[in-house]
Amino acid sequence: MEEKTNLMNFCLKDMENYFLSIDEKPFRAKQVFKWLHQKAVVDFDQMSDLSKGLREKLKQYAKISIPKVVFDKPSVDGTRKWLIEVKGGNCIETVYIPEGSRGTLCISSQIGCTLNCSFCSTGKQGFNRNLSVAEIIGQVWTAVRRLSQQEGVHDRMVTNVVMMGMGEPLMNFDHVVKAMNIMMDDYAYGLSKRRVTLSTSGVVPRIYDLLEQSDVSLAVSLHAPTDALRDQLVPINKKYNLDQLMEVCKLYAEKGPHKEITFEYTLMDQVNDSLEQAEALVDLLRQKQVPSKLNLIPFNPYPGTPYKKPSNNRIHRFQQYLMEQGFVATIRKTRGDDIDAACGQLVGTVQDRTKRQMRYQKTLSE
Ligand code: SAH
Ligand code: SF4
Secondary structure (H helix, E strand, C coil): CCCCEEHHHCCHHHHHHHHHHCCCCCCHHHHHHHHHHHCCCCCHHHCCCCCHHHHHHHHHHEECCCCEEEEEEECCCCCEEEEEECCCCCEEEEEEEEECCEEEEECCCEEECCCCCCCCHHHHCCEEEECCHHHHHHHHHHHHHHHHHCCCCCCCCCCEEEECCCCCHHHHHHHHHHHHHHHHCCCCCCCCHHHEEEEECCCHHHHHHHHHHCCCEEEEECCCCCHHHHHHHCHHHHCCCHHHHHHHHHHHHHHCCCCCEEEEEEECCCCCCCHHHHHHHHHHHHHHCCCEEEEEEECCCCCCCCCCCCCHHHHHHHHHHHHHCCCCEEECCCCCHHHCCCCCCCCCCCCCCCCHHHHHHHHHHC
């Protein structure tokens, strides 16, 4: 028998096309979209505004695959982490971080990552595969549903989504853009484009594509003010250097509606955290005239890494300098430490199919 069509993979347009293809009216798409994403109903029999005939047809040809949560752990500070098992036996992680009236969901786009940034534990695991649209939006679906069952979080729930979990979202472009469209769709999660943020290490040609196809907020992982240092930390810089990156960032910011780019800068002790480097960073941003906001992330150590988190003194001195120069510079608080949900710790139990981790450990012990 032919495999049933998974409706979780569809944006609204796809869903409309699907209904046309099975000789149904396209407005059915909105109904099913609402059941699926807003009411978390996945049983066709419960979709009461569909005719009996249509329900039977859907049962025969379609399915709604929901994520399999293997671990659901709240942290003492309100952070919550879900470990989701995906097809093939791998796990991905989704983290919820409440803060004031905001609830930010950090989601993954790939199993592993191909880009191998020197300080990132995901990069060290190698790459397994891209996540499907269903697996990406399934993380939002799971969080919204599970949070609504948790007492006391009704008022904030998921207000923001950041593509800052495992993987490089722009290396899984089509699926990520489609999943983000579902997040912003009024018949699904209705998030505003200001509240959906894609974080990239700088895959320049895909940022141009994003400029054409989406207008979500953009965060760029900078981590270094010079090409020489960035080449070492973020190897994709060797392919697309700072000049090229800054040029497309400027265009993205000019297009609006966000008007600025968030630059992430992971602070690593004695690597990129000196005052001279803060000055070089200010020079770079001024020279390239990119409207920017800085998000400083103190490095989160993990076993086997040679990098260290700078002292609080050094972190604050770096931030202070940027602020004195008129930049908005925030320090990302480490949250969910007790459940390994902090930034860069989204390793979970992902299997290392490429064995890169073993090679890495071997290199370190040599
Ligand atoms: N691949 C994308 C998004 C995922 S990583 C990107 O690189 O932007 C989200 C952020 O966490 C990135 O800025 C990344 O550089 C940073 N990061 C990765 N490992 C980290 C660690 N161990 N400590 C602090 N930040 C880390
Ligand atoms: Fe991939 Fe981002 Fe980690 Fe670099 S920092 S290896 S791009 S997940």
